[in-house]
Structure formats: structure tokens, C-alpha cells
Amino acid sequence: MREKAFLNKIVFGYHSLFPRNQLHFLDESQVSYNIKFSQFIKQVTILKKHHNKNSFLITFDDGFQTDYIAARFLKDETIFFINVSNIGKHGFLNEAQIKEISDKHYIGSHSLSHCDLTKLTRSEIHKELYRSKVKLETLVNNEVDLLAFPYGKYNCTCLEVAQNVGYKYLFNTEIYNIDINNNKNRINRILINTCACRTVV
Secondary structure: OOHHHOOOOOOEEEOOOOOOOHOOOOHHHHHHOOOHHHHHHHHHHHHHHHHOHEEEEEEEEEOOOHHHHHHHHHOOEEEEEEOOOHHOOOEEHHHHHHHHHHOOOOOOOOOOOOHHHHHHHHHHHHHHHHHHHHHHHHHHHHOOOEEOOOHHHHHHHHHHHHHOOOOOOOOOOHHHHHOOOOOOOOOOOOOOOOOOOOOOO
């Protein structure tokens, strides 16, 4: 079943893999989640050496340009969560690259504009999740039922809207993990940043 690709695994969340001389357009928080591509390769190699490849899953958030390089390097299926408002902007994936990535990997939504959904009204949450879903499905010509909540934050309303819109698998982060309705398709992730990059195993 397709759900075996996502459930009951250790899920690692990455963001960008830019070299240090290309970080000028990132804000401070984004820089903290950037690691060098060489570090990423080393981490994946260590994971595969010490863990069965079916025991963990790699994801990428935001749709940075370096996702394209990662997608070509990774042999196992990976999830790329796209912030739709950034498609085609400097430092981010363009439509053609997203389409190419979708031929081998999974594409998921990271909302329309990457805002804190817990601070929005129900109608605003619906707009963020529905429009991003439709845009991505049109782009990759396939169903998009994977969602990563921006900042890992969500509440009961976010869960209800996401499920009503048609998302089946909802990814958060361990920091904001809360037990709402014991939804088995709500998946926790370990985010990798410059501090955690040496301790992924």
C-alpha cells in the first residue's frame, strides 16, 4: 500500500543545501536550516549504512533550488513540500523542475504563502491549503495529498480543513507535536539544522 511509504518511519526534514557563498537571499531562520550538500551526502550515506532504507524517509521543505540537485542524487522516493508562492523566484524551483522531480519523487504542499496557519481564520486556512493543492496538482498532473504544516504548527481547525480539502498525510515537526484525535496519518518529523546535522544517527 502507498501509505507504507510514509507511516511507521523515522522522518527527517531538510530545507536547503546551498554553499555558504550563496546564502545572501535567506533570512536568519532559513540560514539555520541550511546545510552544505556534502554534509547531506554524508548523512544519507551514514543513514543507509546503519539503518534499513525502509525504516526512514527524507523530506524537503519550501522548494528551494537545491531540491533539484537532491532529487537527482536520491535514489529512494523522497517528498518535496512546495511553498507555492515561491515557485520561479530566485533561489527556488521553477515549474519545469518541479514537474521533473515529480516523475521520480512525491510532491507535497507547504501551503500557499508559508504563514502560520494557527493564526488564520477557517476561510483563510482553506485558501492557503486548497489553492496550493490545486496549483500543484495542475502542475504535476497528479493528486497531491501530502501536506507539511508551515513551521510545523497546526490546531484542530487546521486538521479539519486539511482533511476536508483532501490531504491524507499531514506532516508536522516534533517540536509542536500535539495529540489531536489520534490521527494515524499525522506524521512527526525531525528537522535537520546546522546544530542537528551531526547527530542524525
